[in-house]
Amino acid sequence: MxxxxxxxxxxxxxxxxxxxxxxxxxxxxxxxxxxxxxxxxxxxxxxxxxxxxxxxxxxxxxxxxxxxxxxxxxxxxxxxxxxxxxxxxxxxxxxxxxxxxxxxxxxxxxxxxxxxxxxxGVQRSRGALLAVGGVTLNTEERVAVRDGAVVELTAKEYDLIELLMRNPRRVYSRENLMNVVWGYTYAGDYRTVDVHIRRLREKLERNPAEPEYIMTKWGVGYYFKG
The missing domain is CATH 3.40.50.2300 (Response regulator)
Structure with a gap:
């Protein structure tokens, strides 16, 4: 309950x-x-x-x-x-x-x-890891690690980065991300996604101004560079 x-x-x-x-x-x-x-x-x-x-x-x-x-x-x-x-x-x-x-x-x-x-979360194998470069997700414990240090993410930040990392190089529009990550059709301002992407870059990228992982496809959306 x-x-x-x-x-x-x-x-x-x-x-x-x-x-x-x-x-x-x-x-x-x-x-x-x-x-x-x-x-x-x-x-x-x-x-x-x-x-x-x-x-x-x-x-x-x-x-x-x-x-x-x-x-x-x-x-x-x-x-x-x-x-x-x-x-x-x-x-x-x-x-x-x-x-x-x-x-x-x-x-x-x-x-x-x-x-x-x-x-x-969905059913996951215990201890399953997603790792790219210096970023690792423990999908069982919903924990993110960057360069060996645990990074504190909110529930939505974690859901967003896991989706992107599970589907590298796939470009998601902001509308797609709101529908998938937030779990329902969102009729509001899609800049919500921009805020979460910026916060993820601040937490996971070595240089948020020049991201290595969380990339922008201008005019389309965001993707993870696997």
Whole structure:
């Protein structure tokens, strides 16, 4: 049973999300501010966090960044704003997905299922490795290593680099990557992919300005140079 942490200062909204997610069979805990969220994420094991942006004391963006210092748990950000800049800021802070209020509870459930499914991964052989040059993925443990050092990736960053490494030289458009990696048809801004690619280059490339592995096919998309 997946354990989900739902965080929002609107207690009625939290109650509704908790009720609907528990009806799906999930175990749900709740928090109402960023400080409590970070502490719960540090001390309890969650499979996914649903985190509102606008909260008292510590907002959702800051809470997300603090959580990313010690955990790669999948995070869905909630916000009342729909501007692209706010969405991109959420991804910059380490969020895996983004949902704008007011939202349909069916869409939230679909995104939760997609993130949990991607985080769980497909059936893999124990200890299976993908290695190219100085970059290695342990696909059983979902761990990335560059030049012998473990690199901390978010769930979506890992899903994205594994897809590219499993299909070297295959060019994916941003729309393809959103559909495959995010697990559903995404009607939003495909610059989300650009943000994740840039973060992967910063983490995995020796020189992000002159990448060796994660390449751009101008006007088409991205591919892994195997």
């Amino acid at each position: 997946a354990r989900i942490l739902v965080v929002d200062d609107e207690k009625l909204l939290v109650k509704g999300m908790k009720f609907n997610l528990e009806n799906e069979g999930y175990e749900v805990e709740c928090a109402y501010d960023g400080v409590a969220t970070v502490e719960l994420a540090r001390t309890r094991a969650f499979d996914l966090i649903i985190l509102d942006v606008m909260m008292p004391e510590v907002d959702g963006l800051e809470a997300c960044m603090r959580i990313r210092e010690f955990s790669n748990v999948p995070i869905i950000m909630l916000t009342a704003k729909s501007e692209d800049a706010d969405k991109l800021m959420g991804f910059e802070c380490g969020a895996d997905d983004y949902l704008t209020k007011p939202f349909n509870i069916l869409e939230l459930k679909a995104r939760v299922r997609a993130l949990l499914r991607r985080a769980a």
